[in-house]
Amino acid sequence: KNEVEQSPQNLTAQEGEFITINCSYSVGISALHWLQQHPGGGIVSLFMLSSGKKKHGRLIATINIQEKHSSLHITASHPRDSAVYICAVEYGNKLVFGAGTILRVKS
């Protein structure tokens, strides 16, 4: 069984701040996903990683396979970034989800 741990659970930031959300997992995986869940519940896939680093706009995701760790960074944060960010790992042809990080960006 793969355990997925995210930190922090809650994060409040001021607009413009650089934000980092961390994810650790316990067993080897085929890929790691970062997801964004909006207050209404809808989920958007942000990144899928199996190695290295990916960037999309102000979002950057990195993964270290040896350390079983991934980070999601948000540069120049904005109130519209407020959402729940979820780390999910692919393991045994299924996704196993972390508990999520509730991000609130204040203006």
Added chain:
Amino acid sequence: GAVVSQHPSRVICKSGTSVKIECRSLDFQATTMFWYRQFPKQSLMLMATSNEGSKATYEQGVEKDKFLINHASLTLSTLTVTSAHPEDSSFYICSALTHGQGGLDYGYTFGSGTRLTVV
């Protein structure tokens, strides 16, 4: 990009009745659909995996007679909560496995979710 349309977004039903939730892939064929439930402030939990034309595979602890999944076509998968009870109140969301050109790339596209309240 790939879009999964999920309906209804919210439903309130009486205890003992059945509720059907639909997920449609709008511009692609979804051979595999995953169904999840999410309790408040908790992570998503996989309920079952359905493949078009075959029986769904349920996760341990999920009652297959209570949560009926049908994936009869490549564009439609349904979850029916039968004889619903207040403890079934939850957020249900589907996710389709999507494939890129040549099948080399893949990803997951989520529906918008259904908030079920059983009274």
